[in-house]
Amino acid sequence: MEKNTAVQDFEYVELSNLISKVSDLKAEGYRLVQICGVVLDDETYEILYSFDKDHLLKTLRLDIKIDVDEVESITGIYWPAFIYENEIHDLFGVQFNHSKLDYQGTFFRIVEETPWKPKK
Numbered sequence: 001m002e003k004n005t006a007v008q009d010f011e012y013v014e015l016s017n018l019i020s021k022v023s024d025l026k027a028e029g030y031r032l033v034q035i036c037g038v039v040l041d042d043e044t045y046e047i048l049y050s051f052d053k054d055h056l057l058k059t060l061r062l063d064i065k066i067d068v069d070e071v072e073s074i075t076g077i078y079w080p081a082f083i084y085e086n087e088i089h090d091l092f093g094v095q096f097n098h099s100k101l102d103y104q105g106t107f108f109r110i111v112e113e114t115p116w117k118p119k120k
Contacts, residue, residue, distance in 0.1 A: 013060045015069060018049075021060055022074045025051045030058065032074075035084035037092045042118045045092060047071065064094070066118065075100035091116045 013021050030051035038046045040063065049060040064071060073096040074081045085096040086107035093114035096102070105113075 007055070008057045008059065010059045010061055013062050015062065015064060015071065018060070018062060019072050019074065019077070022049065022077050025058065026077050029053050032078040032081060033057065035074075035081060035088065037088040037094065037116070039092075039116065039118055042066070042120065045094060047088065047094070049074070067093070070095040070097050072097050073099035073102075090114070093117045 011021075030053040033050040033052045034048075035050070036048050038048065040046050043066055045064050045066055047062045047064065049062065051058045051060075062071070071085075071094060073085055075085065076098070079100060082099055082101040085099055086101075086103045088094050089096060090103075090105055090108045090110060091114060
């Protein structure tokens with residue numbers, strides 16, 4: 001049996017370069033694996049975009065300011081991203097612009113609006 005040789009690669013990306021980086025990965029044959037949001041502190045979220053090709057997991061790390069930065073949707077490059085983007089919008093309040101399918105805050109039925117957004 002062959003040993004698993006999967007590798008993980010993390011790269012910070014600036015908000016202004018997100019679309020070009022994602023487009024490059026698509027052109028290189030990477031598939032979207034997941035997008036997830038993480039609270040770094042009371043002012044900052046980190047959004048992790050993970051892609052796979054030949055057992056190499058590349059993750060773009062994007063830091064954004066809460067209630068300040070808006071993120072360009074990647075649904076024009078990877079259609080299924082609408083699921084992750086709507087989830088992050090509903091749970092954290094992150095605004096994704098130009099989504100191909102925007103549920104406008106109704107993707108999940110949740111009791112509390114943006115429950116994972118830090119309370120100030």
